[in-house]
Amino acid sequence: MLNVEGLHAAVGDRPILRGVELTLRPGEVHALMGPNGSGKSTLVHVLAGRPGYRVTAGRATLDGVDLLAMEPEQRAGAGVFLGFQHPVEIPGVSQQLFLKTALNALRRRRGEAELDASDCRERILRATRSIGLEESILSRSVNAGFSGGEKKQNELLQMATLTPRLALLDEMDSGLDIDALARVSQGIQALRGPDRAILLVTHHQRMLDWVVPDRVHVMIEGRIVLSGGSDLARELERRGYGWLMEEAA
Amino acid sequence: MNATEVQDSYVGQFQDHAEREARRPPPWLRRDRAGAMDRFVVAGFPTRRMEAWKYDVLAPVTEEPFILSEPSCIGLDPEDLDPLLLNRGEGAHLVFVNGWFAPTLSAGSALPRGVRMGGMARRMAADPAELLPAFSNEEAQPDHGFTELNRAMWQDGAFVQLGPELDPEWTVQLLFLNSESLEPLLIQPRNLLMVEAGCRARVVETHLSLGRSAHFTNAWTTLLLERGAHLDYQLWLDGGPHARHIGSMRVTQAADSVLEAGLFALGGRLTRQEVEVNLSEPGAECRLHGLLAATAHQQVDFHLNVRHAASSTTSHQEFRGLADGHGRGIFNGRVWVAPGVREIVSGQTTRNMLLSPEAEIDAKPQLEIHADDVQCVHGATVGSPDEEALFYLRSRGLDGQTALALLVEAFVGDVLNRGEPEPLRDWMKQRFNAWRASP
Numbered sequence: 101m102l103n104v105e106g107l108h109a110a111v112g113d114r115p116i117l118r119g120v121e122l123t124l125r126p127g128e129v130h131a132l133m134g135p136n137g138s139g140k141s142t143l144v145h146v147l148a149g150r151p152g153y154r155v156t157a158g159r160a161t162l163d164g165v166d167l168l169a170m171e172p173e174q175r176a177g178a179g180v181f182l183g184f185q186h187p188v189e190i191p192g193v194s195q196q197l198f199l200k201t202a203l204n205a206l207r208r209r210r211g212e213a214e215l216d217a218s219d220c221r222e223r224i225l226r227a228t229r230s231i232g233l234e235e236s237i238l239s240r241s242v243n244a245g246f247s248g249g250e251k252k253q254n255e256l257l258q259m260a261t262l263t264p265r266l267a268l269l270d271e272m273d274s275g276l277d278i279d280a281l282a283r284v285s286q287g288i289q290a291l292r293g294p295d296r297a298i299l300l301v302t303h304h305q306r307m308l309d310w311v312v313p314d315r316v317h318v319m320i321e322g323r324i325v326l327s328g329g330s331d332l333a334r335e336l337e338r339r340g341y342g343w344l345m346e347e348a349a
Numbered sequence: 350m351n352a353t354e355v356q357d358s359y360v361g362q363f364q365d366h367a368e369r370e371a372r373r374p375p376p377w378l379r380r381d382r383a384g385a386m387d388r389f390v391v392a393g394f395p396t397r398r399m400e401a402w403k404y405d406v407l408a409p410v411t412e413e414p415f416i417l418s419e420p421s422c423i424g425l426d427p428e429d430l431d432p433l434l435l436n437r438g439e440g441a442h443l444v445f446v447n448g449w450f451a452p453t454l455s456a457g458s459a460l461p462r463g464v465r466m467g468g469m470a471r472r473m474a475a476d477p478a479e480l481l482p483a484f485s486n487e488e489a490q491p492d493h494g495f496t497e498l499n500r501a502m503w504q505d506g507a508f509v510q511l512g513p514e515l516d517p518e519w520t521v522q523l524l525f526l527n528s529e530s531l532e533p534l535l536i537q538p539r540n541l542l543m544v545e546a547g548c549r550a551r552v553v554e555t556h557l558s559l560g561r562s563a564h565f566t567n568a569w570t571t572l573l574l575e576r577g578a579h580l581d582y583q584l585w586l587d588g589g590p591h592a593r594h595i596g597s598m599r600v601t602q603a604a605d606s607v608l609e610a611g612l613f614a615l616g617g618r619l620t621r622q623e624v625e626v627n628l629s630e631p632g633a634e635c636r637l638h639g640l641l642a643a644t645a646h647q648q649v650d651f652h653l654n655v656r657h658a659a660s661s662t663t664s665h666q667e668f669r670g671l672a673d674g675h676g677r678g679i680f681n682g683r684v685w686v687a688p689g690v691r692e693i694v695s696g697q698t699t700r701n702m703l704l705s706p707e708a709e710i711d712a713k714p715q716l717e718i719h720a721d722d723v724q725c726v727h728g729a730t731v732g733s734p735d736e737e738a739l740f741y742l743r744s745r746g747l748d749g750q751t752a753l754a755l756l757v758e759a760f761v762g763d764v765l766n767r768g769e770p771e772p773l774r775d776w777m778k779q780r781f782n783a784w785r786a787s788p
């Protein structure tokens with residue numbers, strides 16, 4: 101499904117990704133770990149098309165289609181979803197309107213008929229309940245004044261509404277209390293599906309207790325230096341990254 | 350033509366106008382007009398060398414002559430006005446065509462007790478003595494060439510007097526409608542709005558255009574709020590991309606009166622609205638909000654001047670500026686606090702968004718505080734749309750244009766959504782969207 105080959109990317113003259121290799125198949129969940137500043141967020145941003153990064157070499161395809169040639173909205177249309185490490189507050193834009201506009205924009209891109217207001221509302225409500233959020237969240241402005249936990253849950257609400265094929269979830273577990281972590285993790289687990297691939301960027305084993313990954317990758321200095329099964333995450337929790345950094349150097 | 354030649358053309362038109370003035374004006378008015386003309390001849394048009402005019406490019410009104418408008422029949426049926434009218438419930442509308450009161454287009458449910466309104470020319474003919482105090486009010490004297498020009502040659506305008514027993518939902522719309530014509534016209538409304546003691550009232554003044562003519566509206570409005578009066582006033586300047594509009598509004602507020610005003614200007618070749626609010630007695634409060642928006646080569650200028658002349662007076666200003674294309678916005682928010690007054694509260698926020706690299710907005714708070722007991726909070730920002738937010742929206746499938754439209758809507762929503770009642774808000778949003786969509 102997702103194929104990343106030899107991906108290099110830079111910000112200005114500064115190389116950040118230095119040859120990322122990664123393959124996800126439908127139905128799989130992979131965890132991406134690694135020290136602060138190693139390039140995890142950069143990778144998911146580059147895949148989602150965030151402006152400001154320069155791809156200097158390599159490829160990234162979704163179902164064989166070149167992702168890197170597309171605008172961010174086209175990538176969303178192709179099925180990419182980015183769960184933001186820091187969701188953006190947009191005062192004045194209501195969640196309801198945002199979700200409805202996004203849902204119909206994606207349907208148009210996929211060649212499906214747009215939904216009318218009541219069908220939209222129905223879907224959005226269903227997604228809201230499935231994530232365990234109050235309906236009142238829909239009448240608020242996008243992320244504005246949301247608590248850390250609500251922001252992360254709100255990313256999942258968007259994912260549940262927009263039903264992407266590939267979800268890139270950047271630190272959905274950071275800044276959450278124990279209960280919120282459980283809710284968000286369960287939410288992700290519930291969104292697992294045979295046709296969907298999920299890349300979970302995380303620093304901690306905790307979330308992976310709920311969402312057991314098929315593969316775990318470790319990124320250091322812009323490269324994936326080690327991949328393994330779900331046990332690898334536990335080993336990293338025990339040993340840290342020092343031994344890998346020495347090997348990488 | 351240069352500014353001097355244009356000025357000369359107005360001197361000529363003034364003489365014609367004086368000779369033609371059908372109903373003989375009272376002597377005090379003739380003196381008033383002649384005095385203003387003399388001062389206009391001496392002062393001329395303002396120039397960019399004057400501090401208050403340094404950002405304005407006045408060429409669109411000073412380097413082309415405009416012909417004093419005549420009452421005209423434009424063959425409109427009252428139904429044609431429907432899309433331009435806000436009143437769906439109780440209320441009345443006065444329609445002015447090229448500045449002239451058009452009684453056949455004006456209508457409304459029966460005027461409530463204590464309400465008088467109509468055209469200024471008729472009122473002047475009927476009872477000039479009644480208008481003398483308002484016209485000779487020291488606080489409302491002109492202070493630059495354009496106001497002198499209006500004073501010398503105003504023709505008609507709105508006369509509105511609202512009495513204390515008015516139902517606050519009862520809305521007056523003043524619809525200034527400019528029509529297509531061969532020559533660019535000089536349209537000079539002189540408006541007087543009086544809200545009597547204890548009255549709660551709602552007035553919406555809209556300036557719209559039926560064609561694409563480049564008329565010049567040079568308006569002067571006096572607004573008097575008596576003790577305890579409460580006025581909700583919305584000014585909507587939307588005369589199309591070629592319109593020239595210079596408006597001066599002087600407000601005088603007596604004790605415990607409240608002015609809640611929305612000021613909106615959507616483009617125009619040159620639009621400048623001055624609002625001076627005199628909080629002249631304790632307990633007076635004004636809350637001003639609004640939007641100035643300019644695209645293409647449009648120029649919009651708001652010059653506000655809130656004067657805290659008495660203790661225990663309050664003012665709030667909340668403004669948004671939006672500029673696209675080569676559009677230019679100017680916001681000058683002056684707050685003046687008199688020496689020795691006490692318990693003053695004043696707040697001013699202006700946020701401005703630039704949508705293109707060529708767009709420009711100069712936003713300048715100007716605080717002149719000569720007293721100690723003053724709570725004053727102010728802030729001005731100018732910036733581009735939030736890139737992070739744009740990417741966030743696009744990552745959910747919205748194309749760049751839709752994403753930007755959502756952000757712009759949210760930005761202007763802060764001030765557009767304040768209007769009451771709801772049909773007014775909807776109407777405003779519709780007009781704003783039409784303006785955004787127009788090339």
Ligand SMILES: Nc1ncnc2c1ncn2[C@@H]1O[C@H](COP(=O)(O)OP(=O)(O)OP(=O)(O)O)[C@@H](O)[C@H]1O
Pocket residue numbers: 111116134135136137138139140141142143152
């Ligand atoms: N837009 C940018 N401008 C400048 N530097 C950037 C930019 N984006 C990323 N970087 C730099 O690239 C490096 C990798 O950052 P990135 O956010 O991808 O790391 P990360 O692995 O997600 O770290 P963390 O675990 O702390 O979230 C960092 O040194 C960061 O400062």
Ligand SMILES: [Mg+2]
Pocket residue numbers: 140141142185270271
């Ligand atoms: Mg990160």
